[in-house]
Amino acid sequence: MNEKVVAMLLAGGQGSRLKSLTYDIAKPAIPYGGKYRIIDFPLSNCTNSGITTVGVLTQYQPHALHRYIGLGTPWDLDRHKGGVTMLPPYAEIDGIKWYAGTASAIYQNINFLTSCEPDYVLILSGDHIYKMDYEKLIEYHKEKQADVTISVLEVPWEEASRFGLVDTDDDMNVIDFSEKPEDPKSNLASMGVYVFDWKKLESYLEDDNIIEESSHDFGKDILPKMLSDQKKMVAYPFKGYWKDVGTVDSLWEANMDLLDPSAGLVLHDPAWRIYSSNPQLPPQVITDSGRVQGSMVNEGCVISGTVRHSVIFQNVLIEKGAVVEDSVVMSGTKIGSGAHLNRVIVPPDITVPENYRLHDPAKGITLLTQDLVDSWKESGQQ
Amino acid sequence: MTLMAAVDASVKVAGLQDLTIHRSVSSIPFAGRYRLIDFALSNLVNADINSVGIFASQPFASLIDHIGVGKSWDLDRRKEGLFFLPTSHQNGGIATVGSFHDFEEHIQFFEKSRQTHVVVTSSFVVGQLDYKEMLAHHLASGKDITEAVGASGSLKSYILSRRLMLELIRSYREKRILSIEDLVNLKKAPYSYGVYEYKGYFAIIDSIQQYFKESLGLLDENNRRLLFLPKEPIYTKVKDEPPTRYLDGSKVSNSMMANGSTILGNVKNSIVSRAVTVGINASLDSCIIMQKCTIEENCELSYVIADKDVYIEKGVTLTGTADRPIVLRKGERVTKEDSQ
Numbered sequence: 018m019n020e021k022v023v024a025m026l027l028a029g030g031q032g033s034r035l036k037s038l039t040y041d042i043a044k045p046a047i048p049y050g051g052k053y054r055i056i057d058f059p060l061s062n063c064t065n066s067g068i069t070t071v072g073v074l075t076q077y078q079p080h081a082l083h084r085y086i087g088l089g090t091p092w093d094l095d096r097h098k099g100g101v102t103m104l105p106p107y108a109e110i111d112g113i114k115w116y117a118g119t120a121s122a123i124y125q126n127i128n129f130l131t132s133c134e135p136d137y138v139l140i141l142s143g144d145h146i147y148k149m150d151y152e153k154l155i156e157y158h159k160e161k162q163a164d165v166t167i168s169v170l171e172v173p174w175e176e177a178s179r180f181g182l183v184d185t186d187d188d189m190n191v192i193d194f195s196e197k198p199e200d201p202k203s204n205l206a207s208m209g210v211y212v213f214d215w216k217k218l219e220s221y222l223e224d225d226n227i228i229e230e231s232s233h234d235f236g237k238d239i240l241p242k243m244l245s246d247q248k249k250m251v252a253y254p255f256k257g258y259w260k261d262v263g264t265v266d267s268l269w270e271a272n273m274d275l276l277d278p279s280a281g282l283v284l285h286d287p288a289w290r291i292y293s294s295n296p297q298l299p300p301q302v303i304t305d306s307g308r309v310q311g312s313m314v315n316e317g318c319v320i321s322g323t324v325r326h327s328v329i330f331q332n333v334l335i336e337k338g339a340v341v342e343d344s345v346v347m348s349g350t351k352i353g354s355g356a357h358l359n360r361v362i363v364p365p366d367i368t369v370p371e372n373y374r375l376h377d378p379a380k381g382i383t384l385l386t387q388d389l390v391d392s393w394k395e396s397g398q399q
Numbered sequence: 400m401t402l403m404a405a406v407d408a409s410v411k412v413a414g415l416q417d418l419t420i421h422r423s424v425s426s427i428p429f430a431g432r433y434r435l436i437d438f439a440l441s442n443l444v445n446a447d448i449n450s451v452g453i454f455a456s457q458p459f460a461s462l463i464d465h466i467g468v469g470k471s472w473d474l475d476r477r478k479e480g481l482f483f484l485p486t487s488h489q490n491g492g493i494a495t496v497g498s499f500h501d502f503e504e505h506i507q508f509f510e511k512s513r514q515t516h517v518v519v520t521s522s523f524v525v526g527q528l529d530y531k532e533m534l535a536h537h538l539a540s541g542k543d544i545t546e547a548v549g550a551s552g553s554l555k556s557y558i559l560s561r562r563l564m565l566e567l568i569r570s571y572r573e574k575r576i577l578s579i580e581d582l583v584n585l586k587k588a589p590y591s592y593g594v595y596e597y598k599g600y601f602a603i604i605d606s607i608q609q610y611f612k613e614s615l616g617l618l619d620e621n622n623r624r625l626l627f628l629p630k631e632p633i634y635t636k637v638k639d640e641p642p643t644r645y646l647d648g649s650k651v652s653n654s655m656m657a658n659g660s661t662i663l664g665n666v667k668n669s670i671v672s673r674a675v676t677v678g679i680n681a682s683l684d685s686c687i688i689m690q691k692c693t694i695e696e697n698c699e700l701s702y703v704i705a706d707k708d709v710y711i712e713k714g715v716t717l718t719g720t721a722d723r724p725i726v727l728r729k730g731e732r733v734t735k736e737d738s739q
Contacts, residue, residue, distance in 0.1 A: 051642035052658075090470075091639075284641035285661060287674075295637040297471075299627040300431035300657040300670075302618075309651060315642040316432070316658055329642070 020136035022155055023099075024068050025123055026059055027209075028143030029076030029116055034264045037386050038364055042081040045143030047268065048347050048365065050275055050284060050291075051315040051328050054085060055262060056143045057293045060092045060101075063141075065289050066151035070099030070133055073143070074122045076115065079105050091292045104129060121233035124222040135215045140235065142209040146271055146282070147259040148289050149210070157253050158212040164248040165217070165240070167191060168210035168255050180206035181236050183252050191250040194240055205252060208259060211235060217248065258282040269362055269382045272328045272345045276311055298331055306337045315348075322352065330365075339369075342376070361385050370394065402534055403514040403561070404443045408436060408522045409456035409486050409501060411494045414606030415523075417726040418706060422461035425453075425522035427604070428689045428707070430617055430626075431657035431672045433635045434465050435604060436522040441633045443518065444472045446530035450479040452508045454501045456488045471634045482508055496521040496555045497579030499571035502564070509564055517564045519579045521555040525613065526601030527631055533558055533595045542593030546583050549601045555580060563590075600625035611704060611724045614670050614687050618653055640673050648679065657690075664696070678713065685721070703727065 032044030045056035089101030116122035158166040184193035258281040274280035298317030307320040317332035322339035359376030408425035425436040469481030537545040602613035640659025659674040664681035678696035695713035702719030706729040719725035
């Protein structure tokens with residue numbers, strides 16, 4: 018690409034429906050897939066797409082994210098020119114300006130963007146799991162001579178009302194835009210991935226900033242305004258796996274998708290690696306009594322129990338006689354002998370005591386917590 | 400008192416020929432995800448040694464590719480850090496550790512350093528040597544040179560003062576000595592020699608038999624517990640492989656598995672490195688499979704060492720023994736016809 022693209026990665030989300038998983042980390046920092054954090058996906062997409070200037074906008078519980086991303090070394094973003102820049106809210110003469118909405122987050126970093134002198138700005142969300150070549154998206158944006166391009170994904174009609182939907186004509190020009198409508202007219206969902214011509218975006222952000230009743234949001238304010246001004250807005254049809262991990266159930270599903278080749282997300286792909294910060298751990302060991310079937314297991318694990326159809330993160334100890342099925346076991350946990358987990362997400366660093374049972378299929382997906390374990394112990398281990 | 404280190408990655412080890420056609424002994428893969436030199440380097444940086452010279456001779460492309468600027472060991476420093484010091488070896492190198500000829504070629508590394516003492520170590524000993532403790536022992540003993548010794552002999556690691564190191568580099572020809580190891584073995588006057596007894600796990604990789612035995616020895620939990628200490632990690636170059644996939648119908652037991660592999664078949668008593676594929680109904684028993692190997696369906700391998708990028712076509716049976724494991728060289732392709 019001759020023109021300069023700057024990616025702005027929105028990573029300030031809380032993800033409150035993920036409960037205890039996001040009490041002290043932002044949603045993009047949630048562990049996923051045995052060794053990753055969700056933000057590894059958009060960051061790796063940038064690296065693999067040749068985008069080398071990335072701003073990461075943080076707000077809610079930013080420390081884990083800042084520490085994790087650091088200088089951006091795992092994603093080759095530790096650069097003299099460009100690289101990764103962490104952009105938390107900051108104080109000015111007239112006070113601290115929190116990011117009120119997605120657009121205000123970008124607006125408040127206009128100085129950063131101006132200093133980058135981009136031709137195009139790519140807006141990304143830090144909490145979606147997908148592999149996407151942004152270079153193709155930007156080529157499409159140029160070809161269409163658009164002012165803004167929205168990446169869209171075809172979703173099943175029955176789920177369409179959960180998404181921000183984009184209605185297009187036959188040439189993929191956007192003619193309408195509706196946020197979670199009850200009666201969807203389209204099944205093209207916005208992925209929260211936008212390409213803007215920087216100069217146009219800059220003027221819309223400045224205009225939006227002085228409108229008091231604006232919620233300063235791309236989907237609710239900026240895009241509808243551009244559409245009513247008859248700016249050229251096109252939709253880019255993305256094909257492939259894409260998942261918004263907003264709830265405990267969808268986090269579990271996204272992990273299970275990795276065990277199902279038909280789900281369409283392949284991590285064993287040397288041409289499109291997902292990079293992450295790698296801890297230095299020895300290889301995993303499956304002992305004499307260990308049985309692992311239909312599962313993914315990361316480094317540092319010692320598996321002496323039975324693991325079926327599960328995703329096991331680094332440094333997990335599963336003792337002999339323990340059974341883990343259809344579950345997601347995060348790093349540093351220990352599953353005691355005789356424990357039986359089915360359809361459970363075990364958060365990092367929890368010790369599941371011996372003979373602890375949580376395998377009622379009728380209960381749906383359980384996010385285990387230390388409180389659950391403690392109250393089980395207090396109740397006489399029933 | 401402070402330490403710098405000289406790692407001898409050029410010493411000749413005759414017994415490892417099949418694994419050293421394209422690489423030096425120091426970059427032989429070990430324990431699924433490491434190279435032999437990782438253990439020496441990690442021991443050094445875990446003792447807060449920040450100035451490390453690696454003395455390497457050809458072929459060292461594989462070693463350079465692995466070490467890079469030393470980032471994985473935190474040795475990418477403005478001040479000091481990692482020094483890659485190639486040696487010329489007109490006569491093909493020597494078989495003892497710590498060649499003065501090599502050191503002489505890079506005498507500035509020793510002259511310009513500010514540390515008081517030097518660790519000289521090899522790159523084919525696997526262990527958890529504590530150089531801080533060894534230095535304290537050396538200083539307390541008052542000896543000129545201290546050698547680390549394990550239950551079965553020398554660990555080929557030495558501590559001496561930098562002043563003495565420079566004196567030896569300037570006088571080794573006259574003294575008719577070749578290396579630190581040579582000097583310690585001969586116990587030449589006027590120097591005094593001490594021993595530091597190391598009690599932990601170690602493995603000396605100086606032959607294919609030793610390589611095979613010590614690799615599979617890591618399946619013993621006690622050995623792993625002594626080698627992989629949570630507070631003294633073994634660092635290596637990271638590869639960003641995804642977790643290993645165990646498909647339905649696979650069966651893996653008593654094995655050490657690195658990341659990025661896809662297992663459909665049966666694996667027992669084995670070490671499987673990164674990004675390996677084991678096909679349906681293939682069986683591995685007591686094998687060491689290095690990175691990016693493919694073992695197609697219905698293969699039966701026992702007592703086999705497969706170097707990097709080996710491709711074993713379907714239906715191949717290979718049977719070695721513990722004393723004489725079959726070694727498949729890097730990039731080799733084995734067909735059913737070959738194996739009959």
